[in-house]
Structure formats: structure tokens, C-alpha cells
Amino acid sequence: MTTFLGMPAGGGNLTGEPFPKAAREALGNAQLRRNLAKATGTIRAKRANVVGELPDWEPLRAAGAAIKDEVLANLDEYLVRFEEALTSRGTHVHWARDADEANRVISDLVRATGTREVIKVKSMATVEIGLNEALADIGVHAVETDLAELIVQLGNDKSSHILVPAIHRNRSEIREIFRREMPGVDPELTDDPRALAEAARRHLRHKFMTVDVAISGANFGVAETGSLVVVESEGNGRMCLTLPRTLISVVGIEKLVPSWRDLEVFLQLLPRSSTGERMNPYTSVWTGPTEGQTSHVVLVDNGRTATLADPDGRAALRCIRCSACLNSCPVYERTGGHAYGSTYPGPIGAVLSPQLTGVDRNPTLPFASSLCGVCYDVCPVAIDIPSMLVHLRERVTSSKRTTPESTAMRALAWAMSDARRWRRLVRLGKFGRVASRHVPLPGWSTARDLPQPPQETFRDWWESR
């Protein structure tokens, strides 16, 4: 298989235990199964409603895919245009090849401010590169201000969903985390969602008023104007974007759209696919720093250029991180996000993570799907995830030498490419009858009986008719 020389592989939080092993552990957690089924079921229904009411959903989807493909095909030009637009409006632009370089750049910027604490807007890119851990290493505490990210952070936990990082937690678990970890919280706190939100609000309000450095990601970057866009529900992001005197935005290089007009498409596709809302409550767009503010943009590759180099895999970079594929996936619904071991779980994670890191570092994720195809149906930018999974499976198998599986497959293909050979094999029905009774098929036979092979094959019947 092609090795893409000179293209850095992605580092950071993109790998974990083999999927089957991690999934097995997760599947044993009945509380997790209940929490996930309830949450994903609710969001699925909301999404189906608001997508169904748009008569032009399919053309919108096609437009979203086409705009992203245009950006990806000419990414070098759009990135330079974006950098020029940012610089001309007074934003400092930094480039990072991988997670380590991004963390070094950001750490240096934060260190220069002298702060011991930063507030954060919810950002997948910063989770991907492991920024919080890197900042902790230089003695800086990063405070997550998105409610769900805060729950994950206080619980000393990991995100399990792109949109709702604490989807694996129910409200009584959240109350316990707050009572244990949130300084000054009311010990009588109930698990009423309103009370929980109020507790988080008090905790965060103090941070907004006292911390002077913020770190954000971006949902979109507009190449034409150098504008950055953050789409959110709570308004906490906007507090971070506007109050602190230093703003550092960490942006994956694939996040660009060519022009302002293109946002029209994505600001319809994203909220409907993501939270199942017609429009999200807060959309912040900023073009250059506000008065008295210093702003930095760190453009991160971390495996994206290598992903772009694969014609059959690059469409994964269209992803706008909506989570519709997670919420719809029957595998995700049962295993949850931690089983995927990566910042990006679910179907999109199963195609994106192995491409960012190289398949050798994520060889089980392309197989973590029954190929049922529902992810492709709900994707707002029409990423054909099932075909991409199949393609990545080939990259995995061809990166290995001969295995018992590849040998068996080769033998089977040899038999199947000639009808006489194949019929002789199928006629070994008698052997099959014995085998199925006495030799359990690992995995299969724990919960399923094997069918009893028949006395005569269809073909034998047909010929004797």
C-alpha cells in the first residue's frame, strides 16, 4: 500500500485498546447501555423531525458535500488565502504539523501571558491533540466551559461523543460528580436538570470574570474574509470568545469554506443534524480580534494531509462534526464512544481516526461496523462511510503479511472462482453437518445456533428435477 512519505501522521488522543476488547467491557455496563439508548433515541427522533420538514434537504446535502470537496481539492490555495485574510486583520497565524507541535505552539503562547488558568470553548481539535494534558504539564489549568465537557473534566473522565461528551452519564451520576468535584457546590444539590445547570453556571461565571486567556476551536473558517465561526447552544463559548484579552483558536486545516455565502448551507445542515434543532441558540462569528484583544489561530494538520492524499478516504475530511452518524449507529448505541479509543468515536471515528494516525495504529476500527449503512444516509455532507470502511479494511489487510484469515480467504476465493471446485466444496455438506454439531464457531456459537446443512444442495435438487 502507498506510504505517504513526508506527511506527518496524527498524534494525540486518537488511539486506544482494540475495539472488540474495549467494546466487550462497555457492553457489560447495563447503566451505560440504558443511558446511551435513551439519549441517542431522543436525538435521533428530533433530527428526523427537523430534517424531514425541509423539502430541499437532499440538494442542501449535495451542496455541503460539493463545497467541502472544492475546499479539499484546492486546500493549499484556500489556506494561504485564509492566512492572508487573518493576518491583514491583525490575527497571528501559526502552523502545526502534528499534535506535539500544536501543543508546543499553544503552550508557548499561554506561557507568555503568565496565566495559570485558561478557559475553553468546546473544541474537538484540542481534545484530539491532548491540549489540556499538555497545558497541565506546564502548570496551567484548562477549564472546560461547555457543560458536558465540564462534567467529563470534573469526573476525570473521557469524552464519549462529539456533541454530547458526557452522553454516557445520566443526571444522578452528574449530581454525584458535581457534589464530589465542584468547589463550593450546594451539598443538597438535586438531580433536577435545572439545578445542575445552575450549579455549573455559578461555577463558570466566576471563571469567565477572572480568567484572561481563552482557547477555542472553530466549526468553520471563511477563507475569503478570515472569519471564524463557533456554533453552540449554551452561550458559554461566546463568553470565552469575548471577555478574555487573549484568544487562541485551534483549527484543523480542513475546516475552511471558501466564502461567506457558503455558511448559509452549513448553518442549515449542522444544527438540524447535530442537536436536531432548526437553528442553534448561539452562533458567534468573528473577523479579527476585538478591541484590546490579542488573537492567535493555530492551524493543525495532525494527519489531515495524509488523509487528503487517499482518493478513497479523503471525503472523511468533509465531516462537520455533527454526530448524526453516532446517534444513528447501532454499534455506537450499544458500545458507547469510549470503546473506539479515539477522540472521534462512532462511524466517522472509525474512518477518520485510522486515516489520521495511519491504519497500523488503528487496525481494528475499520471493522467496528456491520456496514448497515445508516451513517451514510444521515450524513449531512454525504460521506459514504460504509464504502470507506471497506476501503480501509483493505488497507489493514494489505499492510499485514499472511495471516490464517488471509490464507482461508485465498483458498475460498480459489474455490469460488470455478464452479466445479466450488460445488465439490459445497457438497461436503456431510462434513458440514458433523462440524456444525461438534465444532462451535468462535464468537458465533456463544449466542446463536448454526443452521443444519441440508441433505442436498439447491444445485443438486435443480439438476435432479
Added chain:
Amino acid sequence: MRVALFVTCLVDGLFPDVGKATVRLLERLGHQVVVPSAQTCCGQMHINTGYPGQAMPVIRNHVEAFEGADVIVAPSGSCAGSVRHQHADVARKHGDAKLAEAAADTAARTYELSEFLVDVLGVTDVGAYFPHRVTYHPTCHSLRVLKVGDRPLRLLRAVEGIDLVELPSAETCCGFGGTFAVKNSDTSTAMLGDKMSAVLSTKAGVLTAGDSSCLMHIGGGLSRLRSGVRPLHLAQILEHTR
């Protein structure tokens, strides 16, 4: 019409009754069935497990086996789906443009059984009689690759005497997914468990679908539970008469 039956390797070797039912049904409707003897398998397992290169001779064999057939009918959404949506692509990617072209031609002549009955023959009432409580599982590849929609349900609704009951969360995958059921058997089993609960909640005595593979999976679980629910392919219900 002269119909070439693509019986599929699974039906040939493990579920011959499904093939027989398909033949009898098509003959009852007045059509001539032929079974090209060179056919073996569509190669989908190789393609989907990451061995598309090994599938190449299997694809070539399939294309040659059905050369000259006017219409090709398979009692499987998944195998018809592989022929229609994977063969030409795999051939092209492996540098065989001629095979890709031939595979695209084969694909254009290939139908899943319910598509063939409803779209090509224009029938929904095939004259079947089946006085049992039945629930229908739409298989993923028939639903999302071939987009057969409600064609199987229209055929079932027209069956005399049938008590057709809706399957809750019908469109959710049963967890089979070919080698997925073995490579990720725990996750597959969890999906199977939810599918079986849904089936049992309908109190149906028969579970039907357009793919023997998914029926083998759900049926294997139902058998382990000694549930008494019988898995029957759509063709077996449609073939049944008074």
C-alpha cells in the same frame, strides 16, 4: 420471461428451500427459470472483509456465468447489492476496465426478488396463501443499498390469510454484518438481542426477510432461545399456496 436465477452461495449450500421457493414462485407466475451452472458466489465476503483483490476472479466468474442472461434475479438484497454497487468499482480499482464495464452491464440486469416482482413484472398479488402471524425485518442492504422500500411489504400485504404485524425498530440492523458477527461477536450479539426482543414482542410465529444471511443470524439466536419463532425467507411465504 426467461429468468436467470442467481441463487447465491448461502442459499445453495445451506438454505436450498429458499432457492426452490424462488423457482416455484417464478414458474407459477408463468416464467421460465434457468440456473446458469457456472455461478458460485458474488465475492462480497472477500470485498467487505478487506480482500477485494482476492474477489477479482470471483467477480470475473460471476460476470461470465451470467453473460447473455436477459434478467438476473437473486433472493438476496445483499448479494444483489454487491453485484450492483461493488463489482464494477472493485474491478476498476484493480485496473481491469474491461471487467468493470462487463460488471456494470451485469449489474444493470440484476434484481433482488421483490424488485423484480414489483418493478419488472408489475405484480404485488402473487396468489399466495399463508395463514400465519408474520413480522418482516427489512435487511440493511435491501433497504439502504438497493432501496427496495416497501416493495416486500406490498407483496406480503397481498398474501391471503396473512396476519402481518409491524416489527418495532424494524430498520435497525440485526447485527449480522458478515464477518462482523465473528470479529465483533459481543457487539453483534448485543444488537441481535435487541432485534430478538423486538421480534418476540410482536408475538409473530414467523419472521421473514429478503436475505437468508440475516435470517440465519436472527434465526440462530431465536433457535438458541427455543423461542419457536420460525425464520422464513420472503420467497417461501410468497410461494405458499392453498
